[in-house]
């Protein structure tokens with residue numbers, strides 16, 4: 001089996017700025033305070049994904065999941081190490097990314113499909129399916145700037161799942177969709193998985209990760225915390241214990257199931 005994604009000692013450094021204005025920076029400097037810090041959002045991370053694997057990417061907020069997806073997608077480059085991928089990549093890594101707010105939903109649909117590498121013929125063939133999947137009706141004629149984050153996610157996801165990709169990425173942005181749409185997306189992602197494509201799925205919902213993924217990578221402050229069996233990963237994260245003071249089901253919490 002061929003490899004799909006290979007990360008070798010990947011590091012991504014960001015700058016955290018404590019002040020927003022010249023005045024604040026000047027005052028802080030005069031007092032000898034630090035005005036910024038550099039930190040590694042992804043820190044010496046190595047792993048290999050084989051073709052056709054479905055990987056759950058989990059970890060607390062700020063642990064580096066979205067940054068890693070952006071580097072796999074190619075919108076960001078590692079500062080150190082290398083991240084190699086094989087084949088076409090599609091997916092939804094941020095709501096509304098790549099959309100033009102003044103263009104209509106259908107105009108953005110065409111634009112987004114082209115950016116993701118869809119040919120005109122391919123788009124003609126798939127256009128009606130994409131529109132149906134998005135389920136936005138007449139709203140497709142309205143500017144995307146007026147869409148809610150859920151509606152933007154619907155449009156972005158509908159286009160992304162119809163691209164013939166070898167690697168499919170889904171960030172937690174899906175969580176903003178309503179329940180019927182989320183179930184539809186889960187079904188579609190399972191089809192993508194079953195067709196032998198590589199899947200990387202970010203989610204905080206243990207139930208959906210267990211259903212969808214054969215392996216889970218847990219990030220901890222940008223480092224590899226755990227890599228292996230989904231059940232063991234969920235236990236490692238302590239996501240299998242009820243939250244303090246409440247014992248709500250996934251469904252009540254609004255998690256994707």
Ligand SMILES: Nc1ncnc2c1ncn2[C@@H]1O[C@H](COP(=O)(O)OP(=O)(O)O)[C@@H](O)[C@H]1O
Nearest residue numbers: 014015041059060061062063064065066067068
């Ligand atoms: N463009 C950026 N500039 C500076 N810091 C960033 C940037 N993007 C993300 N970060 C920081 O990097 C860390 C990891 O972020 P992210 O990958 O979005 O985490 P996650 O998706 O796991 O919640 C966070 O501390 C976040 O604030």
Ligand SMILES: [Mg+2]
Nearest residue numbers: 065066067171
């Ligand atoms: Mg994120």
